[in-house]
Amino acid sequence: MSSAYGAIARPLSAGSLGSVLPRHATLRQQPTDQQNSQTSQNQATLLAISKAPSPTATSFTLSASTHATLVNAMHKVFNTEVERGDTYPQEFPLDEEQFANYFLGGDAFVLIKGDYKDAGDVESKGNAEEWDKDLLGFFYVKPNFPGRCSHICNGGFMVNPRHRGLGLGGIMGKAFLKVVPLIGYKASMFNLVFESNVASIKLWRRLGFKEIGRVPNAGRLRGQGELGGDAKEGYVDAIQFYWDFESMPVPAEYDA
Known part of the structure; x- marks a missing residue:
């Protein structure tokens, strides 16, 4: 996977992500949501998303090729944040390949609205705009340093600005702390x-x-x-x- 040091291999897995994924969470309610508190609209599911199709399908991993429009929506959200120029170090928007290498080059996870028991239950959508109401946020996990220091990971987080105020940062932050040791990182x-x-x-x-x-x-x-x-x-x-x-x-x- 790509980094400031070039390509760095992820550590050997210390467990199965299937033990914590899919991960479900209840969204913080807005005043207008009170009448719908028991509906799936207040539920969110965290799944892994893989740049390359896995040789063996899992119940917790979406394929970027199958859900290309979801990746397009993630790409759009990321570039909007970059153009704001006040949180990420990138100065210019990334093209499709650059985004895929940067955000999907390691282990990546996406939080979507709804209560899904299996990645196969997530239907593909026709374009990125259709994902905007369901794409809540996403984050990556990848080595922060090479070689003898590659047991320390880095993480990058993104919240869809349309869905701010739902407690998404806390949901993804806690999920990050659960998945990182299973991937094999020590810190x-x-x-x-x-x-x-x-x-x-x-x-x-x-x-x-x-x-x-x-x-x-x-x-x-x-x-x-x-x-x-x-x-x-x-x-x-x-x-x-x-x-x-x-x-x-x-x-x-x-x-x-």
Whole structure:
């Protein structure tokens, strides 16, 4: 899988993702949802999504080729965030191949609206726009360093802006902590959580991640200064968060 160090192999699996996937969650209710609290519209399912078709189909993995329009919707959400210029380090939108290599190059997971018991129950849709109401968020897991340090992973998270306010960050953050050890990683490190991203910082602190460092002036972000131009770019520090799975047990309440 691709990284700043080139292609890095994922660790040997330490367990089966099938023991925690599909993973189900109840969405935080909005005032307009009170009458529908028992419907599938308030349920979400986390599944793995694979860039290449698996030789053996699983009950928890979607194929990017079968659900190409879902990947297109993920791509669109990601590029919209990149164009905002205030959370991810990429300066320009990624094309289809670049996005697939970046977000689907390791282990990737997608959170979709509905209560699915099997990946095969997720119907394909005709285009990316049809996915917008059901695509809630997604994240990747891949090595942060090469070789002798490849037991430490990195994660990247994305919430569909249409569905903010439903507690999606917490749902995906807890799921991340459950799947990472099964993939085989011993620790996780988030390199660049910009201090201007208040919601993300609050989330990782609330979930129990350790703050292990700060990178001064790590990002040249939009809306943060007076460097010139309409974007009012400025330099922002980044906080680094860490989880050591061997010394920091995942709380039992994160199981659901």
